[in-house]
Structures are given as C-alpha cells and as structure tokens.
Amino acid sequence: MGTEGVRTDRLGLLLDQFDHARETAEARLAGLGDEEYLWESAPGCWSIRRRGEAVTPRAFGPGEWVLDLGAADIPASEYAEVARQAADGMTVEKIADDWSVSTERVREVLAHTGPPKPDEAPLTTIAWRLGHLHFHFAGPWEWTFGERRREPKLLVDFTPSAGLALERFWAVIDRWRESVDGVTEEQLDTVGFSQYPYSNDAEYPFAAVLAGSNLEFIHHMAEIALLRDLWRIRSAAG
Structure with missing residues (x-):
C-alpha cells in the first residue's frame, strides 16, 4: 500500500480511522429492512418502542418512539x-x-x-444499537460544536423505519465528521472543549474524546454486523 497522502498527525490518524470504520459500516448496513432492524434475538431485549409500550424505567425520546434505558447504576x-x-x-x-x-x-x-x-448487560436490537449511536453523536455535537444548551435526550426522533433511521443517522455522522475536520491542534489539547453533560468529556483533552468516540462507533457497529449475520443465518435456516 502506498503512503503518499497518508496523514500521520493526530487529527489525521483519528479521521482516517473514523472514515475507514464508516465506510465498512455503511457497506454492512446496506439492505437493512424493518423486520431485521427490530428483530429481538432473545427474550428481554432492549429496543425502540412506542412510548406507551416501553419496558424499561428510563426509556427516552421526544416523539412517539422511545429508546429503552434501564435504571441508573454504576456498571x-x-x-x-x-x-x-x-x-x-x-x-x-x-x-x-x-x-x-x-x-x-x-x-x-x-x-x-x-x-x-x-x-x-441486556441483549439489544439493531434498532437500539443504531439509536444509541445516533444519540451518542447528536448530543456531543450539540455540546461541542453547537449551541451547548439543548437537552441531548430530545435531539433524536427514533423511528421504526430502518431506512429513515439510517438516513437521519448518516446525516448526523457526516455533520460530526465535517466539524471534527476543522478542529485545531490547540483544540485537540483543550480540556473541556466538549461539554457533553452525559459523560466526563469535559475532564479530558478533546483528542482523547475523539478517540473514545471512534471506539464507540467501531464497537457498536461490530455488534450490529454480528446481529446481521445472525439474522441472515436464522432466515436461511427457516
């Protein structure tokens, strides 16, 4: 593999890692249908549900559909x-x-x-994993590059439509990527550049926050890919 044009600066490495993960994830999510998106692979799964049908005590979302969330605890x-x-x-x-x-x-x-x-930890549906990731990137963007005032739990309108969920998700991911691309070396070293309230981001240099966000994206997308494989095998066996 040639090295021409390959960045070795901190931001370049983080962006290249994110871009590669995004490219892989987009390919793995191609053709996702509503039934697979909402498939509960075992009893007790967390998912997205209509507000009146939520099975967890802290399910949240601004609209008709909410994301399951259990009681607060320290894992x-x-x-x-x-x-x-x-x-x-x-x-x-x-x-x-x-x-x-x-x-x-x-x-x-x-x-x-x-x-x-x-x-x-409970098993989760693809809808839950994707909704969790959407929430994870929408909130930190607002509290890093946005107005830093909107309640994170009201930023994502969850949906039972796989196509619509992906459309909204990639828009948020692309906005995050575009904003991160403009971060300066000084901002990478700034503790508290991100003020996201549902984390300890404000206690770390932004470079560390970005590394954590990449890890969050990669490991949840790997879980989604495995759920897709299990669905494929299940469907073939049926």
Whole structure:
C-alpha cells in the first residue's frame, strides 16, 4: 500500500480511522429492512418502542418512539473510574449525582475489593444499537460544536423505519465528521472543549474524546454486523 497522502498527525490518524470504520459500516448496513432492524434475538431485549409500550424505567425520546434505558447504576466496568473520581477529591454526593445513583451505591462501589462481578448487560436490537449511536453523536455535537444548551435526550426522533433511521443517522455522522475536520491542534489539547453533560468529556483533552468516540462507533457497529449475520443465518435456516 502506498503512503503518499497518508496523514500521520493526530487529527489525521483519528479521521482516517473514523472514515475507514464508516465506510465498512455503511457497506454492512446496506439492505437493512424493518423486520431485521427490530428483530429481538432473545427474550428481554432492549429496543425502540412506542412510548406507551416501553419496558424499561428510563426509556427516552421526544416523539412517539422511545429508546429503552434501564435504571441508573454504576456498571462494573466503571468501578475504577469511580475510584479515580474519589481519589481526585470528588465527594460521594457529587459522584452520586454524576452517575444518577444513591450515595449508598457509591459507597458500596468504593468499598468493593477484588475483581467486580461482570455486568449482565441486556441483549439489544439493531434498532437500539443504531439509536444509541445516533444519540451518542447528536448530543456531543450539540455540546461541542453547537449551541451547548439543548437537552441531548430530545435531539433524536427514533423511528421504526430502518431506512429513515439510517438516513437521519448518516446525516448526523457526516455533520460530526465535517466539524471534527476543522478542529485545531490547540483544540485537540483543550480540556473541556466538549461539554457533553452525559459523560466526563469535559475532564479530558478533546483528542482523547475523539478517540473514545471512534471506539464507540467501531464497537457498536461490530455488534450490529454480528446481529446481521445472525439474522441472515436464522432466515436461511427457516
């Protein structure tokens, strides 16, 4: 492979990684139909549902269709982050507010010793994964490049239509990509360049936030690709 035109600066590497992931994802999502998009591969799946049919306590969205979201908690994968927050001087009350849990839950996490028990995360539909990613990029764009005022949970109008969901999703992804392309070296190093309220983005240089966003895109798209493979095999066997 030739190296002419290949960028090796920080932003270039992050953008190239994102572009490659996007190209792969778009190819893997080609031909997605409504039935497959909403397919629940096992009982208890999280998905998008009509507002009156939501099965989770914090399902959200501005319209008729909402995205499943369970009760607030601190997942086992974030125990180390909570310990870091406490070590940095954050009070138990502030940590509890940050994670939307009780102070008792925070104290329980801080008192934990040994490896935490793995989380029992629910299985999700392609609709949920795509909706989650849409939300993930719409909110951070608003709180980084936008007006930094709109409630993130009101930014994505979820839909049972796979075609419409993809159309809206790629528009948000392209807007994010275009905005990131204009970030300066100084902004990459700026702590708090992103003020997204549903994360700790404001505590990190924006370069680290971008790396995390790329990882979020890649790992959820890999999960969607696997769900598509399972649907294909299921349909062929049926």
